Amino acid sequence: MAKLPTSVPLLVDRFGPHTHTIPPGGWTSAEEPDRTVKTHCCFCGQQCGIQLKVKDNKVVGFEPWQDFPFNLGKLCPKGVKRYLQGDHPDRLLTPLERVQGEGFRRIDWNKALDRTAEAIRRIQQEHGHDAFAVLTGASLTNEKAYLMGKFARVALRTANIDYNGRLCMVSAAAASKKILGYDRAANPWSDIRKSKCILVAGANVAECAPITTEYLWSAREAGAKIIVLDPRMTPIARTVDLYIPVRSGGDIGIFNGMLHVMIERGWIDRDFIAKHTTGFEEVERAVRKYTPEYASKIAGVPASMIVRAAEMWGPAESSFLLHSRGIEHHTKGVENCMAAINLVVATGRIGREGSGYAMITGQGNGQGAREQGQKCDQLPGHRDIENPEHREHMANVWGVLESSIPHKGLSALEIFEAAHARKIRGMILLSFNPMVSLPDQRFIREAIERLEFFAVIDFFLSETARFADIVFPGSLMEEDEGTTTSAEGRVVHHRQVVDPPGEARQDWKIICDLATRLGPKDKFAFASPKEIFDELRQASRGGASDYYGITWEKIDEQKGVFWPCPELDHPGTPRLYEGGRFAHPDGKAHFQAVEWRPAAEEPDEEYPITLTSGRVVAHYLSGNQTRRIGALVKQTPQPYCEMHPRLAEKLSVAEGDFVRVESRRGSTTLRALIVKTIRPDHVFVPYHWPLERSVNNCTIRAIDPVSKIPEFKICAVRVAKAAPPSDDHVKLAPEAGGLR
Numbered sequence: 001m002a003k004l005p006t007s008v009p010l011l012v013d014r015f016g017p018h019t020h021t022i023p024p025g026g027w028t029s030a031e032e033p034d035r036t037v038k039t040h041c042c043f044c045g046q047q048c049g050i051q052l053k054v055k056d057n058k059v060v061g062f063e064p065w066q067d068f069p070f071n072l073g074k075l076c077p078k079g080v081k082r083y084l085q086g087d088h089p090d091r092l093l094t095p096l097e098r099v100q101g102e103g104f105r106r107i108d109w110n111k112a113l114d115r116t117a118e119a120i121r122r123i124q125q126e127h128g129h130d131a132f133a134v135l136t137g138a139s140l141t142n143e144k145a146y147l148m149g150k151f152a153r154v155a156l157r158t159a160n161i162d163y164n165g166r167l168c169m170v171s172a173a174a175a176s177k178k179i180l181g182y183d184r185a186a187n188p189w190s191d192i193r194k195s196k197c198i199l200v201a202g203a204n205v206a207e208c209a210p211i212t213t214e215y216l217w218s219a220r221e222a223g224a225k226i227i228v229l230d231p232r233m234t235p236i237a238r239t240v241d242l243y244i245p246v247r248s249g250g251d252i253g254i255f256n257g258m259l260h261v262m263i264e265r266g267w268i269d270r271d272f273i274a275k276h277t278t279g280f281e282e283v284e285r286a287v288r289k290y291t292p293e294y295a296s297k298i299a300g301v302p303a304s305m306i307v308r309a310a311e312m313w314g315p316a317e318s319s320f321l322l323h324s325r326g327i328e329h330h331t332k333g334v335e336n337c338m339a340a341i342n343l344v345v346a347t348g349r350i351g352r353e354g355s356g357y358a359m360i361t362g363q364g365n366g367q368g369a370r371e372q373g374q375k376c377d378q379l380p381g382h383r384d385i386e387n388p389e390h391r392e393h394m395a396n397v398w399g400v401l402e403s404s405i406p407h408k409g410l411s412a413l414e415i416f417e418a419a420h421a422r423k424i425r426g427m428i429l430l431s432f433n434p435m436v437s438l439p440d441q442r443f444i445r446e447a448i449e450r451l452e453f454f455a456v457i458d459f460f461l462s463e464t465a466r467f468a469d470i471v472f473p474g475s476l477m478e479e480d481e482g483t484t485t486s487a488e489g490r491v492v493h494h495r496q497v498v499d500p501p502g503e504a505r506q507d508w509k510i511i512c513d514l515a516t517r518l519g520p521k522d523k524f525a526f527a528s529p530k531e532i533f534d535e536l537r538q539a540s541r542g543g544a545s546d547y548y549g550i551t552w553e554k555i556d557e558q559k560g561v562f563w564p565c566p567e568l569d570h571p572g573t574p575r576l577y578e579g580g581r582f583a584h585p586d587g588k589a590h591f592q593a594v595e596w597r598p599a600a601e602e603p604d605e606e607y608p609i610t611l612t613s614g615r616v617v618a619h620y621l622s623g624n625q626t627r628r629i630g631a632l633v634k635q636t637p638q639p640y641c642e643m644h645p646r647l648a649e650k651l652s653v654a655e656g657d658f659v660r661v662e663s664r665r666g667s668t669t670l671r672a673l674i675v676k677t678i679r680p681d682h683v684f685v686p687y688h689w690p691l692e693r694s695v696n697n698c699t700i701r702a703i704d705p706v707s708k709i710p711e712f713k714i715c716a717v718r719v720a721k722a723a724p725p726s727d728d729h730v731k732l733a734p735e736a737g738g739l740r
């Protein structure tokens, strides 16, 4: 059974997180690097170009990659420190097996693979194929994401594969597909600079997609007006023309209210709507009641702000919508995004230079990892797993019977619910740390502890890997080669920079070795990631996200290729929907009428405050990597509870006091950070930390019915001043982040 083999402090002592502050050779090393390799940063969906300096098979530093077109050499604090994870003392160097009562001990590679294959076979024989689940990440290369889908469906024949992009991009994806036809940013980022009005909804751009800040600022310098919607006045909101402090979950009030005003004042393009869209009548009917006064009650802001936003957006000569998790992490996440996209299509300002729409992808390969068939309901190329023609196409590529391909499986959170109910008995997990990142942590831990067998592939012993029976030491991005697809839809090439250390292996090799043990040897006989990419190209051919015409050589030549790229002589498609041609079979955009509804848990008398969660610039996702990099830990060592001075006064809390944030599911105790930049009825806690410091002790296990994204952005809590935490974990080195 999956359980902690020994105490957390002992595990931390051996496997970290410890912080690493100095590159191999030290800061003052005068030695020249052996070589400098052009590749990409792996710490967010922007995929900035970077050059890594290598000496003796170690990454010793970086140089800007000035002529990579997206970031032109610029990097954020995470980008400039990423190389410090390469030679890290916490790095997993051998396979490990759990020894109850002691911890972990080295195990031979063959034994580790045999034990895992044997456990998969036993569980599937006893409980059926679907009783073994595969969970993966959205920071993987396209090649690995493709391989994981094939591994689950061809080697394990389980329906239950899903990925941590389920916590990230799925609401945006579903909404974009429903209205526009494709799940991808409609425009390259260069169009942002040429836009005259930009609406940023629920996106903490400066911290979560830092390089995008420069695009917004250059648009502003060229005369653009910028509107920001967010319950927190995030750094980007402090410099814009209109900041709307919408309450979490109230976004539909703003979007429908703006459209109401735009229709009234004639700021929609009726000609474009008639020629290029369907469904506007229902939308027009739905927004009729969203007068600014009615909408303001939903949004929790003055009606005049909604009118002002419509006045800026409606008659603009060009416009660009950007949205992110702030509107997506809701049980109505898809509806929020659809209401926002309706605003774009109603003006006809899409598919043109300077006019369009983009969701800001969060995870390193948040875009590509959702295209290659590791989602529970999709096959590669954005194909539908329930569509007979799509299934047949993949059966031909894989050389299997269509009937052998499993149908739609459970989403990430549902997989843990099935494990809790003992319907799923075993799991293998690659680059996912649910013991930090999923909501309702107590429940998630119970679910993991009920597994009969649990294997993890990772490069550090994550909080989740601590529960594993077998841990395989995998590879960092710079230790493998492959492609990712950036937030823009640009496919880029990550070059191998160094070899994995010790006995660590590239993830794709581990998966192929395991698949081979489970039977279909010939189907996993890949000699390199390039061979996997070539199969992926065939698999995606004719699908929505068509990579057939993309080759690694073309990527290098063009500094990235935008999909769809259906033929080898095709240059790629940076801007979608030009000429009003949308990606639905009828060529039209399909408006979706949206009605506001409350969150799964709104504040009430007992729990009167809205808790919202998110990221900080210094950390990436669950922090498994960034909580080990000294400079980043120094920048943000601990989570905190951000609250407005009026709320702090009401609670008799002073700056730096400990407060207990408590929901119906659990609590966390943190220091208070008192700021005027948050609504007085909300508190904010960043989510990158585990155990007692996890905001996900409090968040709710409620999901959007379509996208299955959890509602991370709103739940009800009470907050009170608290004594400092005093358990054993606090004694761990505070300079390294303290409580683990």
Ligand code: SF4
Pocket: 041, 042, 043, 044, 045, 046, 047, 048, 071, 074, 075, 076, 077, 078, 079, 080, 209, 210, 211
């Ligand atoms: S913006 Fe994203 S990709 Fe660019 S350096 Fe920062 S973390 Fe890396």
